[in-house]
Amino acid sequence: MARLREAQKQMTRRLLLDAGLDLFASKGYSTTTVDDIASAVGTTRVTFYAYFPSKVDLMKALISERLNAALDRVPSAEHGSTERELVAVVEDGSRERIRAWLAAASERWETIRPYTTTAFEAAAVDAEIRALLDAWLNEAIGDVRDGLDRAGRFPAGTRHLRGVIAITELDHVARHWTPGHWGAGREEMLDVLTESWFGTIGRH
Incomplete structure (x- = not known):
């Protein structure tokens, strides 16, 4: 019972x-x-x-439980959550690994878009959600920085900024791109995004 x-x-x-x-x-x-x-x-x-307790708490659960699960993010003592594969891809830094990871990530965009779009809308009107969303984006930025730290690539003082640029760019494209949007099909979009990520965080 x-x-x-x-x-x-x-x-x-x-x-x-x-x-x-x-x-x-x-x-x-x-x-x-x-x-x-x-x-x-x-x-x-x-x-x-x-x-x-409130609508805010329901929104928080959507981000911390469902969105993290959809993105394969697991609890982390350092960052709150981490995606181990992203850390490994950044550490590797090859164009091929970066493109393969971005291609796999793009397969989930349709699933996660209702969560991310709603979270950004909620963040505009609610300080608690804004803080949670900032923390959530910082966790992904932390994954990029961890990968660069492990690889010892680029001056240490630039690694966090490189993570900010890569994740902010990915988040924007993930929330807004649809086939043909901005004049680019999926393969073209992935080529351009890969080129940008490789330039920012890749192994040259």
Whole structure:
């Protein structure tokens, strides 16, 4: 019986997260209310608050749980989370490894876009989400810096900045590029992005 109750609780939580993401993506983060999310699941705001203290907390869960899982990010003592493959790719620094990683990453863009787009929208109106999103981007920047540190590539004082440039660029393209957008098909986009990453963090 206890196991069934726990399964029902997990399902309700999952449904609230699903509904929150759908509504944030379709209606917008600021205009979506707790009542909207609860109604979409066929429940009440009382039930919503049993799982999430606020709409902000639901958004935080979408970023820290679901987005990290979709991006293969795992807990890290140094950065909060890390993607080990990204660190290894940066350490290697070859054009081929960089392009292969970017190509694999681009396969996930459609899946992660509702999360990242909503997170940026929420960050514009909520300081807590802004801080969380900044921290999340800094974790990925930390992965690039770690890879460059391991490789001993480029002056140490420039490695963090190189990570900032690479991750900011990747995030923008991941959120906005669609086939043919900006005049580039997928292969052309990957060629240009690879060229840029290789120039910024690659092994020359």
